[in-house]
Amino acid sequence: MISREKRAAASAAASPYAHLTYQHRLNFYDEPPRYNITLDEFESCAIDRLRILSEIESCLARNRSPEDMKTVIDAQCRKFLPLDANTASKLVDVDAQRKRDHLGHFVLRLAFCRSEELRRRFVKSETMLFRIRYELADQNEVNQFLESKKFAWEKASNGELQSLKSELIAVHPRLPWPENGSPPAYYKVNWTSVPDLVAQRKVLLRLGKAYVPATEQESIVLQEFQERIESNLDRTAKALPRLDEDDRILPILGHLADGLLAGIPMDSSFAVTEGDGVTITADMIEDLSRKHFPLCMRNLHDNLRKDKHLKHAGRLQYTLFLKGFGLTLDEAIVFWRKSYRGGKVKDDDFNKEYKYNIRHSYGQEGKRADYPPMNCARIITSQQPSAQESHGCPFKHFSIENLDTALLTKYGSCGMNSSALPEINKYVKDGHYHVACTRVYEITHNIRKGEGLGGGESVTHPNLYARRSMDAAKVLIKAETAPVDPSAMVEG
Amino acid sequence: MASKDDAMNVDYDVSQPQVMFQFYKRLYPYQAIFHWLNQDHAPSRLFTHREFAFTLQGDVYLRYQSFATAEEFQREVCRRSPTRFEIGAIYNARPKDKKVMRPGALQPQRRELVFDIDMTDYDSVRTCCTDKKICARCWGFIAAAVRVLDSGLRNQFGYRQLLWVYSGRRGIHCWVSDAAAMDLTDDQRRALMAWLEVVKGSKDTAKKVNVRFKNGELHPALSSAVRILNPKEGDPATRWNFDGLILHDQDCFKNQEQWEDLLKLLGNADIADSLRKTWQSDTERTSRRKWEDLVKELRKRDKKTQSSVLHAMEEIILQYMYPRLDMEVSKHRNHLLKAPFCVHPSTGRVCVPVDPATVDDFDPERVPTVGQLLSELDRLDGVPGGWEKTSLKPYVEMLERHAQGIIQEARQGRKAAQSLEF
Numbered sequence: 001m002i003s004r005e006k007r008a009a010a011s012a013a014a015s016p017y018a019h020l021t022y023q024h025r026l027n028f029y030d031e032p033p034r035y036n037i038t039l040d041e042f043e044s045c046a047i048d049r050l051r052i053l054s055e056i057e058s059c060l061a062r063n064r065s066p067e068d069m070k071t072v073i074d075a076q077c078r079k080f081l082p083l084d085a086n087t088a089s090k091l092v093d094v095d096a097q098r099k100r101d102h103l104g105h106f107v108l109r110l111a112f113c114r115s116e117e118l119r120r121r122f123v124k125s126e127t128m129l130f131r132i133r134y135e136l137a138d139q140n141e142v143n144q145f146l147e148s149k150k151f152a153w154e155k156a157s158n159g160e161l162q163s164l165k166s167e168l169i170a171v172h173p174r175l176p177w178p179e180n181g182s183p184p185a186y187y188k189v190n191w192t193s194v195p196d197l198v199a200q201r202k203v204l205l206r207l208g209k210a211y212v213p214a215t216e217q218e219s220i221v222l223q224e225f226q227e228r229i230e231s232n233l234d235r236t237a238k239a240l241p242r243l244d245e246d247d248r249i250l251p252i253l254g255h256l257a258d259g260l261l262a263g264i265p266m267d268s269s270f271a272v273t274e275g276d277g278v279t280i281t282a283d284m285i286e287d288l289s290r291k292h293f294p295l296c297m298r299n300l301h302d303n304l305r306k307d308k309h310l311k312h313a314g315r316l317q318y319t320l321f322l323k324g325f326g327l328t329l330d331e332a333i334v335f336w337r338k339s340y341r342g343g344k345v346k347d348d349d350f351n352k353e354y355k356y357n358i359r360h361s362y363g364q365e366g367k368r369a370d371y372p373p374m375n376c377a378r379i380i381t382s383q384q385p386s387a388q389e390s391h392g393c394p395f396k397h398f399s400i401e402n403l404d405t406a407l408l409t410k411y412g413s414c415g416m417n418s419s420a421l422p423e424i425n426k427y428v429k430d431g432h433y434h435v436a437c438t439r440v441y442e443i444t445h446n447i448r449k450g451e452g453l454g455g456g457e458s459v460t461h462p463n464l465y466a467r468r469s470m471d472a473a474k475v476l477i478k479a480e481t482a483p484v485d486p487s488a489m490v491e492g
Numbered sequence: 493m494a495s496k497d498d499a500m501n502v503d504y505d506v507s508q509p510q511v512m513f514q515f516y517k518r519l520y521p522y523q524a525i526f527h528w529l530n531q532d533h534a535p536s537r538l539f540t541h542r543e544f545a546f547t548l549q550g551d552v553y554l555r556y557q558s559f560a561t562a563e564e565f566q567r568e569v570c571r572r573s574p575t576r577f578e579i580g581a582i583y584n585a586r587p588k589d590k591k592v593m594r595p596g597a598l599q600p601q602r603r604e605l606v607f608d609i610d611m612t613d614y615d616s617v618r619t620c621c622t623d624k625k626i627c628a629r630c631w632g633f634i635a636a637a638v639r640v641l642d643s644g645l646r647n648q649f650g651y652r653q654l655l656w657v658y659s660g661r662r663g664i665h666c667w668v669s670d671a672a673a674m675d676l677t678d679d680q681r682r683a684l685m686a687w688l689e690v691v692k693g694s695k696d697t698a699k700k701v702n703v704r705f706k707n708g709e710l711h712p713a714l715s716s717a718v719r720i721l722n723p724k725e726g727d728p729a730t731r732w733n734f735d736g737l738i739l740h741d742q743d744c745f746k747n748q749e750q751w752e753d754l755l756k757l758l759g760n761a762d763i764a765d766s767l768r769k770t771w772q773s774d775t776e777r778t779s780r781r782k783w784e785d786l787v788k789e790l791r792k793r794d795k796k797t798q799s800s801v802l803h804a805m806e807e808i809i810l811q812y813m814y815p816r817l818d819m820e821v822s823k824h825r826n827h828l829l830k831a832p833f834c835v836h837p838s839t840g841r842v843c844v845p846v847d848p849a850t851v852d853d854f855d856p857e858r859v860p861t862v863g864q865l866l867s868e869l870d871r872l873d874g875v876p877g878g879w880e881k882t883s884l885k886p887y888v889e890m891l892e893r894h895a896q897g898i899i900q901e902a903r904q905g906r907k908a909a910q911s912l913e914f
């Protein structure tokens with residue numbers, strides 16, 4: 001008789017990865033994570049995952065080819081949600097990666113189980129993420145994972161296969177049937193396990209059973225994954241009311257759901273310090289806005305020029321954007337004073353009120369918080385602007401007619417023309433505002449469709465749009481080292 | 493509404509509410525409908541959580557009706573006397589409670605798999621009637637569609653509980669009540685419809701069938717459809733097959749426009765040219781002769797041409813006769829479909845079940861009308877009696893037999909599930 005220790009030792013020797021909590025990189029997320037986590041972990045791993053899911057949604061909306069999508073998502077995953085194989089370098093803590101993956105999935109499950117629409121989108125993008133990982137994994141890894149799941153897939157018997165031979169060959173002419181050997185391997189599953197193969201008539205159906213070649217196993221696995229996610233989401237939705245008591249978690253979940261609805265994570269941030277010490281001065285804005293600003297900011301800028309004034313929400317959106325763009329506080333005051341000159345606000349009032357607001361935005365007044373520039377999610381979900389207001393996202397907040405006119409007048413000189421409008425309008429109608437904006441970037445920068453801001457990335461932040469546009473034009477402005485003359489602030 | 497054999501029944505006008513009331517009070521087979529939908533004798537969720545929708549006089553449409561029992565169902569149908577009513581999904585709650593639920597909370601869960609085939613979709617191929625008309629001759633298209641679909645649903649998908657129902661004017665419905673079919677999600681229904689859909693494209697699309705694999709083969713499911721539509725020697729005889737219906741009865745390639753369509757579909761300019769010469773000079777040549785000409789012409793050609801044109805001929809058979817399904821009806825669980833035994837408002841005919849085994853001989857013009865049935869009751873001179881005293885009887889019995897079969901199978905299913913648990 002073998003002792004328990006010996007047996008454990010033997011199995012550990014059989015698998016060099018026995019010490020791992022998560023034996024496999026792939027996960028069906030059947031078991032909830034069972035350990036304590038901090039609220040920060042709770043939120044951050046969900047946000048990173050949401051970033052990936054949103055990118056998947058925009059790839060689907062932009063009709064990218066499966067291969068392109070795989071490349072884009074793989075790159076994004078490496079950045080935000082790395083998930084290495086067991087064979088990865090010893091320096092990589094694969095358990096920690098898998099824990100984040102596991103956790104992120106469950107937090108988003110909580111956030112997205114509440115409405116039919118969110119559930120549908122979650123299932124679709126999670127299944128796609130699983131599919132990409134499955135296809136990128138090596139066959140050994142996949143096989144080990146599948147063995148561990150102990151699926152009850154029935155192999156069709158050789159006798160049965162022989163009796164269906166001519167029909168099976170008609171459906172799968174390229175599967176070799178050896179003269180004397182046994183037939184190729186087929187699974188026999190309920191047809192509902194492989195709806196995609198059925199929809200394309202890629203299987204033989206007999207009395208409700210589909211004969212699926214072992215080479216098409218992926219379809220069965222993906223369907224299995226999707227069905228489990230669906231039924232788990234239903235169960236989570238039923239359990240959710242109990243969570244309602246935790247008022248720390250609910251706001252986070254709501255926030256995450258808003259992010260998916262906006263098509264982008266709410267936290268897409270833009271590091272102001274990123275970049276290379278470019279200093280922008282007030283008098284450069286006019287010219288740069290024409291070349292490098294996204295439509296929301298062009299709209300604010302042009303309205304500011306026309307009215308010599310912006311309402312509060314627009315002023316805040318634009319001030320923070322310019323701050324992120326590299327306009328220092330001093331230059332900002334110069335810029336705004338100049339822009340307001342000749343308008344309804346007197347210089348005196350400007351000094352009293354508006355200067356305070358600008359300094360406040362730069363964290364120099366009040367709570368002295370350093371307010372970050374607004375991201376697309378924030379701008380898209382901001383309040384519908386009234387007739388006098390110009391803030392928000394034109395793709396979301398303009399009528400289609402006004403949007404088209406704005407695109408043609410503001411970007412007509414850099415390649416925008418009416419033949420591009422139907423496609424952009426379609427994205428808008430489907431609620432993919434940032435995809436529409438990304439398409440505008442591609443057209444006005446003469447970039448191949450699908451490239452986005454580079455490597456397929458879509459617009460999630462107006463400052464990212466502007467920064468990439470500047471980079472693309474190789475606009476390099478020498479850092480201004482001399483301190484600004486204080487008198488310039490008064491003289492403008 | 494009056495057809496030649498019920499000239500004495502003209503007094504009954506289905507647009508009159510009292511006529512519909514009489515029909516619902518004395519003739520409608522509530523018990524059989526209840527058994528069929530409920531799949532059991534005691535009311536289950538399959539009935540109590542089921543949506544009914546009424547169309548009342550003046551096109552008032554009442555959705556989300558539901559009933560606790562067969563008696564309540566009967567009472568409400570009589571009280572409302574709808575011009576027709578439809579059957580929908582089984583929901584997670586009683587549909588009539590929708591008003592007091594939070595928006596979006598009422599969700600469809602299960603539902604028979606349903607199909608709708610309408611003669612209008614055959615207007616580009618049938619030659620006997622157009623538009624709203626239908627006759628015993630163009631019924632041939634429906635009969636052929638029923639044979640193909642019935643066989644596919646049974647042999648490929650393994651369903652057994654199929655009920656075919658005449659739609660009252662120019663089409664047919666099919667209701668599949670197997671537990672596995674009731675359980676299908678909308679995505680699975682979509683996949684099943686994609687499997688079944690063969691004839692695609694608008695009326696301006698010349699070639700509406702593009703279903704071959706890259707290597708030129710047909711999927712076995714479609715080869716068997718071709719064989720049902722164009723049986724080989726030794727196969728069971730059918731009246732409405734490609735030869736009987738398309739070549740002979742409908743004579744689909746009679747005039748020049750029609751046979752030019754055929755030549756275009758052959759995809760071989762050489763054969764088309766030589767046939768065109770013969771056909772242009774003989775305006776009386778029948779479609780049957782033309783098809784024979786084609787076969788003779790083909791014999792003279794090399795193997796490669798023969799194979800490609802034979803493929804085209806199979807596709808022509810599918811294009812003219814394969815079931816043309818209303819896709820949307822079948823894809824969603826919450827889609828409503830007119831209940832069996834309703835009365836078609838413009839023909840007055842009752843939507844009776846059809847036996848697929850004898851579908852070739854079904855004559856829509858011989859389906860009883862409300863007027864005829866009420867007259868049959870009148871002739872009883874006050875003797876009490878309902879549908880069992882009229883020509884509706886065989887149809888009701890057909891539904892009741894079907895329902896009993898479903899009940900038995902459902903019971904066996906429950907027993908099997910129990911024995912697994914212990």
Ligand SMILES: [Zn+2]
Nearest residue numbers: 620621627630
């Ligand atoms: Zn006809």
